[in-house]
Amino acid sequence: MIMKEAIIEVLNLHKAFGANLVLTGVDLEVFRGETLVVLGGSGSGKSVLLKCITGLMTADAGSIRLLGEEIVGKGERELLPLRKKMGILFQGGALFDSMNVFDNIAFGFREHEKDMPEKQVQDEVMRLLEVVKLPDICDKMPAELSGGMQKRVALARAVAQKPGTIFYDEPTTGLDPETARSIYRLIKDMELHFSVTSVVVSHDIELAFTIADRIAFLKDGEMAFIGPVDELLNCTDEGMCSFIGSFYQAGMMGHKNEETQRKT
Numbered sequence: 001m002i003m004k005e006a007i008i009e010v011l012n013l014h015k016a017f018g019a020n021l022v023l024t025g026v027d028l029e030v031f032r033g034e035t036l037v038v039l040g041g042s043g044s045g046k047s048v049l050l051k052c053i054t055g056l057m058t059a060d061a062g063s064i065r066l067l068g069e070e071i072v073g074k075g076e077r078e079l080l081p082l083r084k085k086m087g088i089l090f091q092g093g094a095l096f097d098s099m100n101v102f103d104n105i106a107f108g109f110r111e112h113e114k115d116m117p118e119k120q121v122q123d124e125v126m127r128l129l130e131v132v133k134l135p136d137i138c139d140k141m142p143a144e145l146s147g148g149m150q151k152r153v154a155l156a157r158a159v160a161q162k163p164g165t166i167f168y169d170e171p172t173t174g175l176d177p178e179t180a181r182s183i184y185r186l187i188k189d190m191e192l193h194f195s196v197t198s199v200v201v202s203h204d205i206e207l208a209f210t211i212a213d214r215i216a217f218l219k220d221g222e223m224a225f226i227g228p229v230d231e232l233l234n235c236t237d238e239g240m241c242s243f244i245g246s247f248y249q250a251g252m253m254g255h256k257n258e259e260t261q262r263k264t
């Protein structure tokens with residue numbers, strides 16, 4: 001049996017905003033090379049969890065180990081080397097409005113590999129734009145792009161620094177189904193091209209069933225379920241069942257795609 005290596009270990013994580021107890025004891029492990037999708041209703045704390053794990057928000061209590069290193073209680077500067085190993089695609093895309101597409105993506109290289117020759121930066125940016133299927137838009141400004149294109153550029157920027165792990169916050173929200181599916185494929189492509197570990201936070205159940213190796217369900221401040229996709233179908237948690245119920249009814253369950261199956 002192959003030993004699974006946990007590269008992220010979250011233990012008993014707590015985070016509150018005043019009287020609003022958002023995370024009240026989250027336990028979570030992420031294994032190297034897997035795609036984990038964290039599902040949960042709006043306001044359940046998915047983005048907060050992601051921000052805590054990536055060190056953008058300070059947890060109140062508990063432990064978060066990244067590659068074996070504890071980050072709770074560490075300062076910005078101490079976290080910098082770990083941050084460089086992570087790519088983050090924020091909810092809402094967040095490109096730099098004043099930079100064109102080329103500079104947005106090149107920013108990742110220029111920040112993290114200061115000595116990279118300009119010619120190489122250009123080649124890498126072009127390669128990434130091809131991966132995200134937008135080869136001809138270098139000179140465009142973010143405002144000129146559709147929402148789906150912005151997400152894809154943001155994705156290219158997130159992987160520019162060649163992170164071992166990519167965190168995606170709601171990568172498909174607000175996109176039409178077809179564009180959303182192109183994003184599913186891209187997330188999988190990132191895995192194939194760069195062997196990354198992916199943590200995807202979403203309420204898009206189709207996304208979860210399409211790309212996840214394992215699914216976690218955040219409810220009432222804790223993980224109500226975590227396990228392989230197949231086990232989810234036997235899950236008896238009421239909140240989880242009603243959450244995925246609409247998906248069952250839409251007859252999507254036979255849709256588990258070939259990409260997931262190819263991997264297994």
Ligand SMILES: Nc1ncnc2c1ncn2[C@@H]1O[C@H](COP(=O)(O)OP(=O)(O)OP(=O)(O)O)[C@@H](O)[C@H]1O
Pocket residue numbers: 017020022040041042043044045046047048049091170203
């Ligand atoms: N910086 C903040 N200050 C105060 N409260 C916050 C802050 N960030 C998040 N919250 C609160 O934490 C709770 C969880 O928010 P979070 O953004 O994590 O939800 P979510 O699961 O990502 O929802 P969605 O699916 O809508 O993105 C909400 O009640 C929110 O109001």
Ligand SMILES: [Mg+2]
Pocket residue numbers: 046047048091169170
């Ligand atoms: Mg969110």
